[in-house]
Amino acid sequence: MTDDIRSVPPGTGGAMPTSGLVTLLATVDIPGEIRLPDGSRLRVGTGEPVYTLTFRSDRALRTPVTELGIGRAYVSGDLDVTGDLGALFGVRQALPDKVPLRQRIRFLYDFARTPRSVNARAIRRHYSRGDDFYLTFIDRRFRFYSQGLFHSPEETIEEAAEHKLESMVDGLGLRPGMRLLDIGGGWGGVTQYCGARGVHVTTLTIAEDSARHVQRLIDEDDLPGEVFREDFLDHRPAEPYDHAVIYGVIEHLPNYRRFAAQVWRVLKPGGRLYLDASATIQKFSVSAFVRDYIWQGTHTFMALQDVIAELLYHGFEILDVTRETRDYELTMREWARRLDAAEQDITARWGEETYRAFRLFLWGGAHAFRTNALQAYHLVAERSAAPGPRPSTARRMVQFLTGLR
Numbered sequence: 481m482t483d484d485i486r487s488v489p490p491g492t493g494g495a496m497p498t499s500g501l502v503t504l505l506a507t508v509d510i511p512g513e514i515r516l517p518d519g520s521r522l523r524v525g526t527g528e529p530v531y532t533l534t535f536r537s538d539r540a541l542r543t544p545v546t547e548l549g550i551g552r553a554y555v556s557g558d559l560d561v562t563g564d565l566g567a568l569f570g571v572r573q574a575l576p577d578k579v580p581l582r583q584r585i586r587f588l589y590d591f592a593r594t595p596r597s598v599n600a601r602a603i604r605r606h607y608s609r610g611d612d613f614y615l616t617f618i619d620r621r622f623r624f625y626s627q628g629l630f631h632s633p634e635e636t637i638e639e640a641a642e643h644k645l646e647s648m649v650d651g652l653g654l655r656p657g658m659r660l661l662d663i664g665g666g667w668g669g670v671t672q673y674c675g676a677r678g679v680h681v682t683t684l685t686i687a688e689d690s691a692r693h694v695q696r697l698i699d700e701d702d703l704p705g706e707v708f709r710e711d712f713l714d715h716r717p718a719e720p721y722d723h724a725v726i727y728g729v730i731e732h733l734p735n736y737r738r739f740a741a742q743v744w745r746v747l748k749p750g751g752r753l754y755l756d757a758s759a760t761i762q763k764f765s766v767s768a769f770v771r772d773y774i775w776q777g778t779h780t781f782m783a784l785q786d787v788i789a790e791l792l793y794h795g796f797e798i799l800d801v802t803r804e805t806r807d808y809e810l811t812m813r814e815w816a817r818r819l820d821a822a823e824q825d826i827t828a829r830w831g832e833e834t835y836r837a838f839r840l841f842l843w844g845g846a847h848a849f850r851t852n853a854l855q856a857y858h859l860v861a862e863r864s865a866a867p868g869p870r871p872s873t874a875r876r877m878v879q880f881l882t883g884l885r
Contacts, residue, residue: 500545505533510570512563517541531563547575551769555836565839566816569847605776607687609830611667616826617818617842622669626728626756627808627856637814640807645673648725648754651800651860654679658722661746663712664729668694675703683707684715713742720748730757734764734780736787740794749865753796756858757782758808758849767844773837784857795868796861808856809849816842 502514502522511525515534523529535541540558543549553559561568607614618625621638628640629647648670654660656678662670665683671694674681682705683694694707708715712726712733724747733739743753763783766775788798819826819835819842826835848854 499535499541499543501543501550502535502541504545504571504574508571508574510567512568529563530567531561531565533568534560534562536560545575546768547572548768548772550575551773551837551840554840555773555833557832557836566813566843566847569844572844572847572853573851606774607689609834611689611693613826613830613834615667616822617815617838618667622672623667624669624727625666627758627804627811629804630807630810633810637811640811641669642673644727644756645669647858649674649677651754651858652723652725652752654723661715661717661721661724663724663726664732665690665694665707666727668697670725670727671703671705671707672697672701675705676701678704681705682717682721684710684712686711713738715742715746717746720746721751722748723752723754725754727756728758730755730782730787731775731779736783736790737794740787740790740796743791744794744796744863744867747863749863751863752799753791753861753863754858755787755861756804757856758845759784759855759857760853761785769844770841774841781854782857784855784859788859791861793868795864795866797864798859798861800858800860802858804856804858805849805852805854808854809846812842812846812849816846 502516505512505514506522506524509525510531511527511529512523512531512533513529514522514524515532516522517535517538517540536558540553543553543559550559554561614625615623619628619637619641622641622645624641624644627644628637629643630640631643635643648654652660654674654677657680659680659682660670660674662681662683665671665685667690668683671681671683675698681703683691685691685694685707686709688709691707691709697703698705698707712729724743730736730739747753759782761783763786764780766780771779784801788801791798816839819838823835826838845854849856
């Protein structure tokens with residue numbers, strides 16, 4: 481490799497190789513070093529480089545300048561990045577928003593199908609790596625795959641996970657002897673925490689490994705509760721629950737009308753729902769890379785305004801909405817750091833491509849929350865005695881004209 485290093489001033493693309501990605505990096509002021517297949521090196525941005533991007537071949541120079549194109553090249557090894565990968569996401573806003581037509585068609589096809597089968601397939605694919613993979617980076621105390629709540633940035637994600645549970649217990653007013661429905665139980669954090677405090681937790685999950693993990697917690701610690709491998713939309717309890725919690729799982733249930741109607745059915749009057757999730761303003765918004773490499777099916781970030789509307793239409797009162805965007809940024813940043821620290825073990829057990837795909841997913845998520853491209857919230861809703869039938873536009877007009885309610 482040559483020792484010659486050319487510097488390219490920010491905002492210029494002069495004397496650049498024929499590569500859209502190199503040109504793009506030269507136009508944003510993120511200090512880095514680019515290593516080309518011929519051994520030459522370029523400095524871009526102002527200041528000491530915080531990353532090094534290596535093009536492994538001439539084919540890599542032709543990487544499409546889209547989020548999915550760059551992501552594919554990195555996962556396959558055509559591109560390599562050392563240093564601060566998170567800093568490179570500063571170019572994301574300069575990328576064209578190109579979601580492939582095949583992805584749009586597939587999403588609409590899945591959305592129109594029976595959600596149970598679509599969700600089951602997506603969950604099986606995502607969790608096929610087994611529990612050990614996710615336990616390399618999520619919190620080790622309650623094992624949540626959604627945001628913790630940080631009282632300060634210096635806290636660990638284990639402490640943040642406990643604060644998440646404290647918030648839920650307080651928001652629902654949980655007391656010993658109550659019956660709580662945990663929708664999508666993950667690795668049993670709710671059962672572990674609430675069961676130890678005398679709350680009977682019924683867990684629903686469609687992931688086989690998750691069901692085994694939760695059942696093992698119940699058996700080993702003699703906790704009050706049970707776990708069912710069952711889709712929430714199919715659940716018909718013998719009697720309604722006092723309260724319900726759903727952490728993150730609303731992202732797999734984008735038909736909010738059906739979701740709200742089912743929550744109303746499974747709760748007692750006065751029963752509360754605690755829900756948290758990542759969110760975007762535009763419904764069905766998910767990056768092209770995430771849809772190909774991380775979450776398939778109908779996974780989509782929550783549209784808070786639509787969820788609130790459907791809960792109100794279905795007989796719920798909204799008691800609390802709290803923004804947790806910063807908490808999710810801190811959570812994903814720590815997940816990404818732990819993933820990087822476990823690189824050798826992950827690549828040996830699950831392969832280089834799995835490590836690279838999740839590295840992009842986690843660092844990209846942290847950046848999205850930091851820049852408010854994604855948001856996060858929790859809400860608490862309380863079921864009324866009346867179902868509050870969802871009004872159509874025609875019904876609203878009739879009510880307005882006649883003065884009827």
